[in-house]
Amino acid sequence: MRRAAQPSEYMQLLANALIAGSLAALIAGGLALVYGVLGVFNMALGQLVLFGGYSTWWLHQVVHLPLIPSVLGGLASGALMTWFTFEIFVNPFYKHHRFLPLVTTIAWSMILDGMMLLLFEERPRSILPGLKKTFEIQGARISVEQCILILLTLVALLAFAYVFHRTSFGRKLRAVVQHDSAALSLGINSAVLHRVIFIVSGVFAGAGGIFIGIDQNLSPTFAFPLTIKAYAAIIAGGKGNIWGAIFCAYLIAGLEQVLVGVHWFGAFYVPAGYQQTVALLFIIFFLLLKPSGLFSSQSRTA
Template identity: 65%
Template sequence: MQLLVNALIAGSLAALLSAGLSLVYGVLGVFNLALGQFALTGGYVTWWLHVSIGLPLPVSILGGVIVAAIVTWIAFEVSVAPFYRRHVFLPLVTTIAFSMILDALILLLFQERPYSIIAVKHSLHFAGVYISVEQIFLIAFTIVFLCAVAWVLHSTSLGRKIRATVQHSDAARSLGISSALLHRSVFIASGILAALGGIYLGIDQNLTPQLGFPLTIKAYAALIAGGKDNFWGTIVCAYLIALLEQLAIGLPWWGGDYIAAGFQSVVALLFIIVVLLLKPRGLFSGLRRAI
């Protein structure tokens, strides 16, 4: 039971990150490798506003999200917009470069020390499960937020435009959907989702500058395993990978021995390799509508 709860906590973080990735890939057709750094930007700015400046947590979170949205917008204009219409692979290289620049700035401003947005957590114990109040709130928030994204995608004009562009961008453009505005909006939305993930991480655990790429890769593992432009497949795989990671280190293996917790992140990679062996286009790729 504890492993399931832990998987729910870790999966919620991965779901926030990979949801944004899935939208960006679906609409723009590009991979954004600076996503983890957008998450760290949101987390670090929230930490700075809350712990260093002393602002209330909700205001600090809002500040973190706004700064991350601005950084994401700058990243789009600098490392995506001049390139993605020429070739969709170019942003893969340029977002790596931008992620290095952000990593350097984070190191210069915050150094390598780990930071936690909330120092003292309020732990609960029931039915043999340990969970903090903050974690319950974070899980509930993620589920509500993803439901809100689902509502936007399926019940609003913006959502219909996004889905139309995902299904056939040329046809959508011929129907008058402004791709330039939509591309910027979706990219910034993915940065906001990532920033929320970073704030989540800063509240639940610690923020360190080295987390950027592991966060990005975990989100991409869910994206590739779920079928690259299948939003809900990505979310399901985010939780599935988190569960596998917890089971890998939480259950006894050969002769009752446990796998060291440090190896946990290799599980996502192994999962992807197995998925690619069985279904090279992802677990849910066949469920997508095609024209």
């Protein structure tokens, strides 16, 4: 028996899209920054996401630290691992050719996959196991943790927006993104900024991993699909345009929820198996119709 969709169902879809979109935006935002500034593809991104999540799980569930120190520890270890990634697998190569790190970070992603299996074992892990307490807003069911995650993501993005658009440091970052050599010739030390930006992307990725570990669960083979979705968002958003990428991350996540969740024309549902193809179709669609992306800027054309 099917009945017509209720307004509450659309609210639920919106809530679902916000949850999935917040996660995607965290990961894609950092990636877009790295691509915009360094012109480098970091294929080990998904593994760095998992590493941040697993570190938090380990601190909270094995060492039994309280949740907040565990989260901070997870972010810190994500940052350290990203720094290491930069120094060993990106920094020595990207000046020669910006596609070299594509190869080195794929190799690194495979090593990290193996390392995480050894360190954290193959079974799924959850930072906060069990059932979360849910409540209803406008007919949409959502848990306290999810509300906090959505809000924290927003706060993180707003804080980043402030730094990026209103501070001296942010102006230097944008200068490096938009015209690397002009920035250099003004005396802006872009090598240091590159490193900082890469590490910031790792902190955002780690935050995404913690998000997954709290809201769902972590498993070691989860990394590659995460990387692919983040790339879909930055390609669709206009390569190097960080706000375009963040917008598209929310958009793709929203589309995934709507595609499968809506009773189309009151007649049929799209099978759930097609949900994950949305991101890939998005890439193909944009490459065909608008290779420069939804919000392309002239600052970097790949």
